[in-house]
Amino acid sequence: MTSTLNQAILISMLVFSSALAGCTQETEALTDDEIGELSVVVTLDFLGEGNQTTNLADRLSNGSITFDPVLVAENVSAYRVMEALQLRENFTIDVTYYVGMGAFIHTIDGVSGAEDWSTYWGFYQDGVMAEVGASTLLITSDTNLSWVITPA
Numbered sequence: 001m002t003s004t005l006n007q008a009i010l011i012s013m014l015v016f017s018s019a020l021a022g023c024t025q026e027t028e029a030l031t032d033d034e035i036g037e038l039s040v041v042v043t044l045d046f047l048g049e050g051n052q053t054t055n056l057a058d059r060l061s062n063g064s065i066t067f068d069p070v071l072v073a074e075n076v077s078a079y080r081v082m083e084a085l086q087l088r089e090n091f092t093i094d095v096t097y098y099v100g101m102g103a104f105i106h107t108i109d110g111v112s113g114a115e116d117w118s119t120y121w122g123f124y125q126d127g128v129m130a131e132v133g134a135s136t137l138l139i140t141s142d143t144n145l146s147w148v149i150t151p152a
Helices: 002-022 047-052 078-089
Strands: 038-045 064-066 070-072 093-098 102-108 119-125 143-151
Touching: 038 078, 047 143, 070 078, 078 093, 078 102, 078 143, 102 119
Parallel strands: 038 143
Antiparallel strands: 038 064, 038 070, 093 102, 119 143
């Protein structure tokens, strides 16, 4: 009996920790409180992998696309900007949530970084690799964000 109970507890813990590491949530549009006057311009740079995109291929120029600004209120996260943008522009993002680190966007419009991490989606603010993740980076002024397929 104790062995069965221990196995059940172990399985429950594994399922719970897996759910935390890889859970996804339904994307929602920006709320009225999140819409504001700060302009966030987002660029996606697929480099040589633009032909693998699901919905954006015909809109890319040299493997990248820069979208019209998303207008947000102060302290909206860069991740929320990306959620709003994907809804507005009809593409998808896939995200893994890491406990203590937040959301990591690993797939954009069907293009993923490599499983061996030889490439990944690098996240940049105003041309400089961000020091925090997109769910931690809060928008406080007009800014440019970009996600670029980046070799390790």
